[in-house]
Amino acid sequence: MIRNWFKNIGPGPLVAAAFIGPGTVTVCTLAGVNFGFALLWAMLLSILATVVLQEMSARLGIVSQKGLSEVIRTEISNPILRTLAILLILAAIVVGNAAYEAGNISGSVLGLETLIGNPTLQIGALKLNALSLSIGVIAFVILYLGNYKILERALISLVIVMSVAFLVTAILTKPDLGLVLEGLFVPKVSSESILTIIALVGTTVVPYNLFLHASLVKEKWTQTSDLKFARKDTIIAVVLGGVVSMCIIISAAAIKDAQVDNAADLAKGLEPFFGNYASYFLSVGLFAAGITSAITAPLAAAYVATGCLGWDSQMTSKGFKAVWMFILVLGVLFSSIGFKSIEIIQFAQVANGLLLPIIAGFLLWIMNKSAVLGKYKNTAIQNVFGILILAIALFLGAKSILKVFELI
Template structure:
C-alpha cells in the first residue's frame, strides 16, 4: 500500500480537473432526462480519456517537455506556428477563465446548500462571499508552489469527492440490471445528442492533455517510470468515470423533471433520502468546484508558458502571473452573479471545438520517431486514437447542426 501511494502521480489531478461542476451539471441533466440510458456515453468518454491521456503522459515522461512546448518546437512553418499558438492561447487561457468562473460557482453551490447565500454590497454590485473565500483558498494552495504538496491536497479532495458521490448513488438503491443495460445498450434517445456531446466534452478535456504532459515530468524522469505513469492514469481516470456515473445514477432516482442544475440535485434528493444526501452532495459539489478551480489556472499557466517559451517552474513570476489572471477573472465573474451554467456551456463549446484540433496535434507528435524513438505510437494506438477523433468530430458536427435546427 505504501509503495502504491508513493507512485501516485498527476492522475488524480487530471481526474480532479474533469470532475468539475460542469461534469456534475451535465451528468445530473443526463440522469434526470434519460435515466441510465446514457451511461454508455460516459463509458466511451472514460476509454477515450485513458487513450489520449496515456499519450500525453508518455510524451511528458519520454521527452521531459509539455505538449504546448513540443508543438511550438516541432512546427517549423512560422505562419502555421503563429496561428496554432494564438489558437491554443485564446482557447485554453480564455476558455479556462470561463471554466474557472463555473468551477468557483460550483463550489459556491455546495456551500450555499449548507449555509445559505451570504453576500455583501460593493457599490452597485452584490458580491457573493463564498466566491471570494473559494478564490482565496485556491490562491493560497497555488501560491505554495510545491508540486508534491499540491498533489497531496488534490488527491485528498478527490477521495472526499468520490466517497460523497458514491454514497449518494448507493442511497438511491439503483437497479443493477438497468445500469448494465445503460452501460452496454448504446441507445441514443430522442433529443439526447447534445447531452451525449456534453458528457464527452466534460470528460475528455483538451486542457488536461496539456496539464498531464507538463505534470508527469515533475514526478517521473526515467523511461522505466512509464509503467507507473500508465497505471496512475488508468486508475485515476476510471475512478473519475465511476464518480461521474454515480452522479448520473443519483439523478436518475429523482422523479421530478424540473432539475436544471447541480444545486437542484442536492435539493431534489433530500425529500427522497433525507438530509444525508443533501450533505454528501454539498461536500461533493464543493470538492468538485475547488479542485477544478485549482487545476484550470494551473493548466492555463502550463499552456501559456509552453507556447511562449517561458519557464514552467511553479515559482516563476510569469507562470504565477498567468494562473493568477485566470483565477482573478474566475472570481470576478462568479462573484458578480453571472450565470455559472452559461459560463460552463460557453467553455464546453470552446473545448468541444478545440478537442479535435488538440487531438490531431497530439497524434501527429506521438508519431515522431526523432522525438519518442521506440515509444512512438503503435499502429493500434493510432487506429484507436483516430477512431476517437472521428467520433468526437461526428458528434460535434451533429450537435452544431442540432443547435441550428438543421438536424
C-alpha cells in the same frame, strides 16, 4: 504495498480532479434527469477515450520532458501554421479556462451555501460573495506555494472526499442494476440527446487536461523507466473519476417529477428519498468538485500559455504565476458579483467536444514523431485506438454543429 502504491500516485488524480468539476456535475445531472441511464454508454466511451489520450500525453511529458504546447511550438516548422496553432490553443484553453473558473468557484459556493448559508461583503456600492473570495484565497495559497507535492496531496484529499460523497449518494438511490448495465452497454442516440452526449464527452475528455498531464508528469517522473507507474496512475485515476461521473448520472436518474436545472437542484430532487442527507452529501461533493477544478483550471492555463509563448514553465516563475493569477482573479470576480455561469459552463462543454478533434489530432501527430519520442512513439495498436477516438470525436462534433443550426 499500500504505502508503495501511494508513493507512486502521480498526476492522475489531478487530471480526474480537473475533469470532475461543477460542469461535469451539471451535465451528468441533466443527462440523468432527462434520459435516465440511457447515456451511461457515452460516459463509458469517454472514459476509454480519456485513458488512451491521457496515456499518450503522460508518455510525451516523461520522454520529452516538455509540455504538449512546447512540443507543438517547436515541432511546427511553418511560421504561419505555428502562429495559427498557438493562437487557436491560447484562445481555446486560456480564454476557455477563464470562463470555466467562474463556474468552478460558483459550483463550490453552491456546495457551501447549503451547509453554512450565503454571507456577503459590502465594499462601497459593490456586494461580493464572501464564499467566492474564501475559495479564491484557498486556491491562491495552494498555487502560490508552487510546490507540486503540496498541490498533489491537497487535490488527492479533495478527490477522495468528492468520490465518497457521490458514490454514497448513488448507492442510496438503489438503482435497478439491470437498467444500469443496459445503459452502459447498449448505445442509444436520438436527436434530443446528441448535444448532451457531446457535452458528456467534452466534460470528460477535456482538451486542457492533455496539456496539463504532459506538464505535470515531469514534475513527478524524469526517467523512461517510470512510464509503467504513469500508465497505472492514469488508468486507475481516470476510471475512478469516470465511476464518480456515472454515480452522478445514476443519482439524477432516480429523480421523478422534479424540476432540475443544475447540480444544486439535484439535492432537492433527492430529498424525498433520504431527506436532508442528500443535501449534505451532495454539498460536500459539489464543494470538492468545485475547488479542485478551481485550482487545476488556472494551473492548466498557465502551462499552456507559458509553453506556447516560450516562457519559463516552472511553477515558481513570474510569467507562470501571472497567468494563473489572472485566470483566478477573473473567476473570483465573476463568481462574486453573481455572474450566471451554468449556461456558459454547458456551452463550454459542447465547445470542448468540438475542440477535442483538433487537439487530439495535434497529439496523435506528435506521438508518431521519432525525433521527439524515439522508440517510445505510438505503436500501431495505439494509433488505431487514437484514430478511432478521433473519428468518433469528428462524427459527434459534426452532428452537434448540424443540431445547433437545426439541420438535423
